[in-house]
Amino acid sequence: MAELFPKEHVVGFIGSLVLTFAALSVVWLDVSMVVGMIILLVTALIQAAVQLMLFMHIGETDDKVDIWVATLFAFGIGIVTIIGSLLAMVWGY
Amino acid sequence: MSFDAIFAPLSEPMVFGTFIGIVVASLAVVIGLTYFKKWGWLYSEWLTTVDHKRIGVMYIFVAIIMLFRGGVDALLMRAQTAIPENGLLNSAHYNEIFTTHGLLMILFVAMPFVIGLMNVAVPLQIGARDVAFPRLNLLSFWLTVAGAILINVSFIFGGSPNAGWTGYFPLSGPEYNPGVGNNYYAWSIQISGFGTLMTGINFITTIMKMRAPGMTLMKMPMFTWSILITSLIITCAFPVITVTMAMMTLDRQFGTKFFAMSDGGMDMLYANLFWVWGHPEVYIVILPAFGIFSEVIATFSRKNLFGYGSMVAAMVVISTLAFLVWAHHFYTMGHGVLTNGVFSITTMLIAVPTGVKIFNWLLTMRHGKISFTTPMLYALGFIPIFTIGGVTGVMLAMASADYQYHNTLFLVAHFHYVLIPGTVFALFAGYHYWWPLIWGFRLNEKLGKAAFWVMAISFNVAFFPMFILGLDGYARRMYTYSAATGYGPLSMVSFIGALGLAVSFILVAYNIYYSFRYAKREGSDPWDARSLEWCVHTPAPNYNFAVIPTVTRLDEFWFAKKEGRDLQAGKIEDIHMPNNSQSAFWQGIAMTAWGFFFVWAEWIPAAIFLVITLAFMLYRSFQKDDGYHIHVAEIEETERRYDENGGLRGAK
Numbered sequence: 030m031a032e033l034f035p036k037e038h039v040v041g042f043i044g045s046l047v048l049t050f051a052a053l054s055v056v057w058l059d060v061s062m063v064v065g066m067i068i069l070l071v072t073a074l075i076q077a078a079v080q081l082m083l084f085m086h087i088g089e090t091d092d093k094v095d096i097w098v099a100t101l102f103a104f105g106i107g108i109v110t111i112i113g114s115l116l117a118m119v120w121g122y
Numbered sequence: 123m124s125f126d127a128i129f130a131p132l133s134e135p136m137v138f139g140t141f142i143g144i145v146v147a148s149l150a151v152v153i154g155l156t157y158f159k160k161w162g163w164l165y166s167e168w169l170t171t172v173d174h175k176r177i178g179v180m181y182i183f184v185a186i187i188m189l190f191r192g193g194v195d196a197l198l199m200r201a202q203t204a205i206p207e208n209g210l211l212n213s214a215h216y217n218e219i220f221t222t223h224g225l226l227m228i229l230f231v232a233m234p235f236v237i238g239l240m241n242v243a244v245p246l247q248i249g250a251r252d253v254a255f256p257r258l259n260l261l262s263f264w265l266t267v268a269g270a271i272l273i274n275v276s277f278i279f280g281g282s283p284n285a286g287w288t289g290y291f292p293l294s295g296p297e298y299n300p301g302v303g304n305n306y307y308a309w310s311i312q313i314s315g316f317g318t319l320m321t322g323i324n325f326i327t328t329i330m331k332m333r334a335p336g337m338t339l340m341k342m343p344m345f346t347w348s349i350l351i352t353s354l355i356i357t358c359a360f361p362v363i364t365v366t367m368a369m370m371t372l373d374r375q376f377g378t379k380f381f382a383m384s385d386g387g388m389d390m391l392y393a394n395l396f397w398v399w400g401h402p403e404v405y406i407v408i409l410p411a412f413g414i415f416s417e418v419i420a421t422f423s424r425k426n427l428f429g430y431g432s433m434v435a436a437m438v439v440i441s442t443l444a445f446l447v448w449a450h451h452f453y454t455m456g457h458g459v460l461t462n463g464v465f466s467i468t469t470m471l472i473a474v475p476t477g478v479k480i481f482n483w484l485l486t487m488r489h490g491k492i493s494f495t496t497p498m499l500y501a502l503g504f505i506p507i508f509t510i511g512g513v514t515g516v517m518l519a520m521a522s523a524d525y526q527y528h529n530t531l532f533l534v535a536h537f538h539y540v541l542i543p544g545t546v547f548a549l550f551a552g553y554h555y556w557w558p559l560i561w562g563f564r565l566n567e568k569l570g571k572a573a574f575w576v577m578a579i580s581f582n583v584a585f586f587p588m589f590i591l592g593l594d595g596y597a598r599r600m601y602t603y604s605a606a607t608g609y610g611p612l613s614m615v616s617f618i619g620a621l622g623l624a625v626s627f628i629l630v631a632y633n634i635y636y637s638f639r640y641a642k643r644e645g646s647d648p649w650d651a652r653s654l655e656w657c658v659h660t661p662a663p664n665y666n667f668a669v670i671p672t673v674t675r676l677d678e679f680w681f682a683k684k685e686g687r688d689l690q691a692g693k694i695e696d697i698h699m700p701n702n703s704q705s706a707f708w709q710g711i712a713m714t715a716w717g718f719f720f721v722w723a724e725w726i727p728a729a730i731f732l733v734i735t736l737a738f739m740l741y742r743s744f745q746k747d748d749g750y751h752i753h754v755a756e757i758e759e760t761e762r763r764y765d766e767n768g769g770l771r772g773a774k
Contacts, residue, residue: 095330099354106358106445110398117449118394121461 041083048076127302128279128722134215141278170702172256173664174241175560177263181238182553186631188230188270193627195223197620200584204617206605216601217284218303222273224287225307229314230270232407232541235549237266237321240349240410242556244325246655247343249334249673251666254327257703257742262317262324264710269314272717276306280722283307286599288400289370291381291392296374302721305374309717312367315360322356325349334654336673340434343653343676344420344427348413351437352406355444359402366395375723390455397448405444407541409437411548412479415501418551419483421651422498423490426677429482436475443472453521454528462521469519476512480505495649496570500551503578504543511539514589529599532592538585550574550630558648562661563641565633573629580622587612587619652680657689659764665697665752668761694761697752705745709738 052072055065081087087096131137155161168176198219202211211219245253253259276282280302285294294304329350333342342350370392372378379387420427427433449457449465483505492498514536518524527533550573558564588596596609603609647656657679658666671689675681682689716731 092330099326102354103358106442109445110362113446113449114391114394114398116461116464117455117457118388118391121458 037083041079044079044083045076048072048079052076131277131279131281136211136215137277144278166702170260170704170707172252172260172700172703174245174253174256174259175662175664177259178238178241178243179560180263181234181241181266184267184270185231185235185238185549188226188234188274189627191274192223192226192231193624195219195226197624199223200613200617200620202601203603204614206603206607206610208602211601213601214284217599218277218282220599221283221286221289221307222277225273225283225310226270227541228287228403228407229311230266230273232545232549233314233318234266234270235553236352236407236410236545237262237318239414239549239552239556240325240345240352242560243552243655244346244349245328245332246559246658246662246666247346247653248329248332248337249654249667249671250328250332251670251697252700253324254331255324256700257706258320258324260703261706261709262321264706265317265320265713266314268710268714268717269310269312269317271714272306272313272721273310275718276303276310280306288393288396290396291370291373291389292383294370294374294392295381295389296377297382299374305371305721305723308367308370308374309721311363312371313713313717315363315367318356319360319364322353322360325353326357329353334670334673340431341673341676341678344416344430344433345410345413345653347434348409348416348437351441352409355402355406355409355441358445359399359406362395363399363403366392366399369395371720375720390452393452393455394449397451398445400451401448402444404540405440407545409440411544412437414548414552414555415483415504416486417651417653418497418501418555419486421555421649422493422495422501423487424493424650425486425490426652426680427482428485428488429478430676432478433482436478439475440472443468443475447472450519450521450524453524466519466521470516473512473516480509495554496565496567496574497551497555497649499571499574500547500554503574504547504551507539507543507547507578507582511536511541511543515540527592529597530592531588531596531598534598535585535588535592538581538588542581542585547577550577555649556655558644558660559655559658559662560660561638563637563643564648565637566641569629569633569636573626573633576622576629577626580619580626582619584616584619584623587616591616647683650683652677654679654689657682659761663760663764665699665757668694668757694754694757696754697757698749699752700749701747705738705742709735712738 049072052069055068060068081100087093087100090096132141155164168180171177198211199216202208202216241253241259245251273282283289283294283303283306285299285304285307289304289307292298294307329342329346339347369378369380373381373387379385381387381389381392383389416427416433446468447465449461450469453462453465483501494502514532518527518533518536554565554570591609591612594607594609596603596607644660646658646660648660649656654671654673657671667690669690669692671678679689712731712734716728716735719725719728719731
């Protein structure tokens with residue numbers, strides 16, 4: 030029976046709920062801008078990992094290398110876009 | 123939404139005349155279809171088909187219609203500016219025309235044409251029977267059409283967008299642009315963007331998962347490689363424009379202040395986000411062109427492609443660099459030296475992989491036995507003209523010099539020198555090259571070559587003067603100028619070139635009619651080509667390959683021909699095929715209506731059509747439809763008929 034119980038899904042479901050409320054706490058708690066941003070960033074990254082690995086099961090099939098390369102490429106593009114936008118719109122303006 | 127507001131543009135005689143023309147033409151189509159009893163055929167064979175080849179043909183059909191519309195816009199612009207102080211168009215009308223010209227040519231000519239060719243060729247090149255998600259493919263097509271319809275009805279119903287194809291804030295914001303024009307802009311890009319994003323995902327999956335046995339990534343034809351990279355760029359870039367257009371809609375229709383100049387908004391953030399998508403978009407339309415030229419040049423030089431590995435590496439490098447350069451579109455916004463320096467350097471870096479590709483093509487031709495067919499002429503014309511575009515691009519890439527060139531006709535000349543040889547020539551090369559795959563005959567070579575020469579010469583006549591005018595300080599998007607500026611004579615030359623381009627379009631269109639009427643029906647592989655798509659019978663049967671070929675090397679088909687092997691030899695088995703999809707077609711119609719009512723802020727009908735759209739998606743989620751099988755007897759019969767008739771379907 031143990032194999033039939035969708036452990037990963039349940040862990041992922043509860044985990045994503047907990048992370049959502051942790052992120053939402055920034056609205057309710059009176060924290061500084063920096064602390065708020067750190068909470069949001071950290072919970073967002075963990076949330077993305079939970080979604081990708083526990084729900085979308087990347088890394089469990091034969092083509093996991095392709096999938097991880099594509100995911101990391103997209104992640105890299107995202108980082109570059111954010112840093113470049115900050116450079117163009119805030120730091121270097 | 124009052125009727126006065128909807129039909130306001132019709133008070134202008136030119137718009138009214140066009141409207142009447144469209145009504146008459148549509149009536150003629152409806153009457154023709156009814157008279158020849160073709161409605162059922164149109165609906166079941168084309169509008170709801172999931173066959174990738176037919177979807178590709180429909181994409182290209184839409185692209186050519188939109189090329190006509192965008193071309194008329196261009197002619198009007200050149201006519202208006204041909205002489206100083208011309209009164210053909212007023213300034214408001216001119217603004218609308220240059221906006222729709224840019225939007226149509228990029229999003230509804232270049233994109234559907236590229237996607238059409240990749241639909242036609244990619245599954246055949248990798249030995250697949252269809253794309254990975256055939257129905258999603260059809261839905262993508264109808265969403266592209268939905269976007270095209272929205273942008274095209276705008277000039278009759280309420281007015282076209284008029285803030286440039288880039289739609290920069292604050293000009294396109296609600297304070298300066300209260301009409302519906304720029305709502306059309308947002309929704310047209312938004313809905314067609316959904317379709318393009320789905321196409322990107324579809325083709326990544328197709329190419330990664332559905333290649334013929336033995337075809338490793340480094341044995342794929344170069345066009346397929348270019349589409350894999352293009353699809354990757356689409357998937358990374360299009361979410362940005364989706365979010366940007368959503369923010370634009372929120373600003374324009376719901377009073378948010380993302381891009382406002384007050385209340386903490388940031389108007390130039392729009393330009394930033396637009397080009398985070400917009401620059402990769404340039405590579406989305408140019409990389410498939412590189413792929414097409416690689417196929418065409420190798421085929422008609424009778425040699426294998428020089429430097430296959432470096433070609434792939436160059437495209438992979440471009441896929442990353444494409445995302446690193448966007449700020450060069452707004453150097454003059456007022457960034458510091460560091461920012462402009464960083465983006466200058468990344469921009470110049472792109473010339474390196476592009477140069478690698480140019481040299482590879484030249485070396486492919488070296489010692490080759492070149493045959494001057496129409497597709498090859500386009501490829502040969504591309505290299506020198508595109509190089510002028512590339513070199514002026516490096517000039518523009520220098521941020522300090524760009525302060526001089528920015529927003530002048532020099533820039534306009536540059537990007538036409540890149541996009542017309544790069545994209546338009548490539549699309550026409552691919553269109554002539556793959557035409558026999560679908561129809562079983564080649565387009566007339568004489569007419570094709572005539573069209574090429576008229577196009578190539580007129581293009582230079584139309585756009586070269588713009589370099590000089592731009593350096594003289596002629597700003598783009600000016601609807602007129604005084605005689606004292608001295609811009610008159612060269613502008614007239616440019617107008618004459620534009621007329622020549624119109625003639626070449628007529629030749630291309632006439633060639634379709636002429637070839638359908640008179641061209642000799644031919645067997646498979648009329649070009650003596652190299653890649654796998656040519657080993658099917660032409661016109662390609664709906665199942666493509668009776669037996670999926672096994673691949674051992676690049677250009678397998680070429681070597682099989684030399685060795686006299688039949689790539690489709692083997693045991694024929696039942697073929698599993700997907701059923702047509704009616705819901706994709708109707709969902710596209712529903713989303714057109716949804717977009718239209720959203721543009722007009724008519725919330726009740728907009729909500730109704732949104733619910734209908736969601737209902738279609740729900741229906742599709744629970745639909746049990748396992749497709750059908752083509753049985754062995756039927757395949758054998760089809761194949762036998764092909765063999766008897768020299769590769770022709772139903773020929774007598």
